[in-house]
Amino acid sequence: xxxxxxxxxxxxxxxxxxxxxxxxxxxxxxVGTALEALREVAHLRFDVVILDLxxxxxxxxxxxxxxxxxxxxxxxxxxxRDDETEIVRLLNDGxxxxxxxxxxxxxxxxxxxxxxxxxxxxxxxxxxxxxxxxVGGLAIDPLRRQASLDGTALDLxxxxxxxxxxxxxRPGVVVARKELLAEVWQQSYGDDQTIDVHLSWLRRxxxxxxxxxxYLHTLRGVGVKLEPPR
Numbered sequence: 001x002x003x004x005x006x007x008x009x010x011x012x013x014x015x016x017x018x019x020x021x022x023x024x025x026x027x028x029x030x031v032g033t034a035l036e037a038l039r040e041v042a043h044l045r046f047d048v049v050i051l052d053l054x055x056x057x058x059x060x061x062x063x064x065x066x067x068x069x070x071x072x073x074x075x076x077x078x079x080x081r082d083d084e085t086e087i088v089r090l091l092n093d094g095x096x097x098x099x100x101x102x103x104x105x106x107x108x109x110x111x112x113x114x115x116x117x118x119x120x121x122x123x124x125x126x127x128x129x130x131x132x133x134x135v136g137g138l139a140i141d142p143l144r145r146q147a148s149l150d151g152t153a154l155d156l157x158x159x160x161x162x163x164x165x166x167x168x169x170r171p172g173v174v175v176a177r178k179e180l181l182a183e184v185w186q187q188s189y190g191d192d193q194t195i196d197v198h199l200s201w202l203r204r205x206x207x208x209x210x211x212x213x214x215y216l217h218t219l220r221g222v223g224v225k226l227e228p229p230r
Contacts, residue, residue: 002047002116006030007037007063008078009056017050020105032056034063041071045157048115050108051095053079061090068094069194072159072185074115078103133168136228138206138215140168149206159184160202167216167226176223199224 004021008014009032021028029044031037034055041049049067053060064075077090077098087098096115099108133140137150142165147154156164162184167175177195181187185194199216208214214229 001025001027002112003027003045004029004112005037005040005044005046005049005073007034007049007055007060008032008052009054010052013052016105017108020108024109034058034060034066037063038066038070041067041073045155046073048112049073049075050112051075051077053077053081061093064090064093064095070197071157073157074118076108076111076115133165135168135171135226136215138164138168138226138228140165154205156202156205159198160205163198164202164226167224170226172225172227174219174223174225180224195224 001024004026006014006017006021006028008017008030011032014030014032018028018030029040029046031040032055034057037049037051040046051060051064051067055063058066060077060079064077067073067075074096075094077095078101079087079090079098080101081087082100090098096118097111099111133142138147139149140147140161145158145161147156147161147164163180166180166184177192180195199218200210203209203213203216206215208216210218215226217225217227219225
């Protein structure tokens with residue numbers, strides 16, 4: 001079953017969603033503001049986010065853009081807005097699907113199942129590989145989407161795993177940021193800060209820093225490489 005973050009400020013709707021999702025054997029966390037949602041996805045791994053647009057601290061459309069800056073977790077937007085132009089804009093801004101309020105729990109379940117199927121099929125740049133990638137004490141299994149360091153499992157977000165797996169498939173090779181954006185983020189252009197943020201989070205989980213790298217090495221103006229410690 002899936003790990004779900006519900007972002008909804010209406011307590012009645014929020015409770016109903018939590019009850020339904022829990023009864024369907026999903027693991028559920030819930031928050032009522034956009035800032036709480038950003039903190040949650042920055043520190044925990046979710047399979048899907050259900051995002052209400054009418055949040056008290058920040059418009060959900062802006063929250064969606066900020067979420068997309070730090071994670072590629074599938075997002076289903078729940079909105080009372082049914083304007084086609086608005087819905088198209090939300091999808092272009094990174095929403096994976098949307099539901100117009102009011103909606104039934106059956107409708108939500110069907111949309112969630114479809115989004116999770118697509119996310120599973122997407123799998124990352126080396127998702128089809130069957131062999132475990134090993135770089136020093138790192139072991140990355142692209143098929144099972146599992147990674148460990150010196151025998152200890154790493155708790156990585158989907159994007160962190162994709163980034164690590166892509167670099168591990170090219171050990172010692174300097175990969176240009178443009179190539180990372182194209183292969184890991186599937187973007188032809190973008191903000192370098194997005195890569196820097198994910199590299200920073202990945203370094204922290206590998207027990208290193210940019211100043212004292214062990215596995216991840218940044219060559220300023222050139223790119224990034226992954227290699228075993230010397």
